[in-house]
Amino acid sequence: MEKGFFFQDKKVPLIGPQGIFKPAILPTNPYLPLSINTSPNSPYDDKDLYGGVIAYKYRGEDQNHYQNVGLREAMKRKTPLIYFRGLAEGYYSASWPVFIVADNPKELTFMAKVDKEEFSFVSENASTKKTEDLRRSYATYEAHRRVHQGVFRTRVLIAYKQHCAICYLGHPPLLDAAHILPDTHPNGHPTVDNGISLCRIHHAAYDTKIIGIRPDYHVEVNEAVLMEKDGPMLKHGLQEFHESKLILPRSKSDWPKEENLEERYQQFKAG
Numbered sequence: 728m729e730k731g732f733f734f735q736d737k738k739v740p741l742i743g744p745q746g747i748f749k750p751a752i753l754p755t756n757p758y759l760p761l762s763i764n765t766s767p768n769s770p771y772d773d774k775d776l777y778g779g780v781i782a783y784k785y786r787g788e789d790q791n792h793y794q795n796v797g798l799r800e801a802m803k804r805k806t807p808l809i810y811f812r813g814l815a816e817g818y819y820s821a822s823w824p825v826f827i828v829a830d831n832p833k834e835l836t837f838m839a840k841v842d843k844e845e846f847s848f849v850s851e852n853a854s855t856k857k858t859e860d861l862r863r864s865y866a867t868y869e870a871h872r873r874v875h876q877g878v879f880r881t882r883v884l885i886a887y888k889q890h891c892a893i894c895y896l897g898h899p900p901l902l903d904a905a906h907i908l909p910d911t912h913p914n915g916h917p918t919v920d921n922g923i924s925l926c927r928i929h930h931a932a933y934d935t936k937i938i939g940i941r942p943d944y945h946v947e948v949n950e951a952v953l954m955e956k957d958g959p960m961l962k963h964g965l966q967e968f969h970e971s972k973l974i975l976p977r978s979k980s981d982w983p984k985e986e987n988l989e990e991r992y993q994q995f996k997a998g
């Protein structure tokens with residue numbers, strides 16, 4: 728996140744050492760921040776209040792510190808921000824868009840709202856068509872994604888008779904419809920032949936390349952993991968499935984597409 732990305736040949740980090748962060752590329756006058764963050768060992772005690780509202784402490788005690796003025800400006804302009812919450816050393820959760828919705832100088836605190844409904848708040852006050860378009864495409868994307876994910880999961884789980892294709896665990900609350908190619912991939916369609924019903928452990932193991940699935944429907948466990956010695960979960964839950972065959976749906980049209988498996992398997996082999 729410190730490395731950020733490049734925009735117009737300029738490096739734009741997403742996060743800074745301080746709580747309220749503005750990359751050099753954004754204006755200084757007025758100072759408009761890009762993100763706010765709390766470190767896991769922050770002296771500031773940011774609180775989750777209700778409905779995605781956070782009480783975010785001022786920088787220092789001077790309400791006219793330029794960074795506090797910047798957040799106030801972001802509130803006036805309804806500028807979307809990113810909120811990074813430190814969970815542990817080096818781990819953050821990210822929420823966006825986040826809007827500053829209130830200023831409480833008595834308690835040296837801003838209120839920031841992290842939930843997506845804030846976009847409707849923006850839209851009521853939207854002065855430009857662009858904001859409205861952005862809100863709409865975002866809302867549409869979200870709704871789309873949720874509906875599709877639900878349908879995809881249901882179809883995949885039904886095809887596999889609600890069992891993990893690797894270990895045959897049959898508890899639906901512990902089952903996922905894993906994508907073979909992600910939905911961001913041009914061929915990552917939310918269709919049964921791009922999915923596999925996997926239990927949570929095997930889904931996570933597949934996504935983190937601890938296991939791979941060959942186009943001949945066999946499971947491979949990462950070599951290093953195969954050599955490890957640990958408790959029963961590693962032994963029985965992972966290592967013993969090395970070279971085992973997937974338990975596939977009855978109807979062949981529901982089987983994972985070989986070319987999708989192949990592409991994904993190459994990523995596993997590449998490590």
Ligand SMILES: [Zn+2]
Nearest residue numbers: 891894926929
């Ligand atoms: Zn499983």
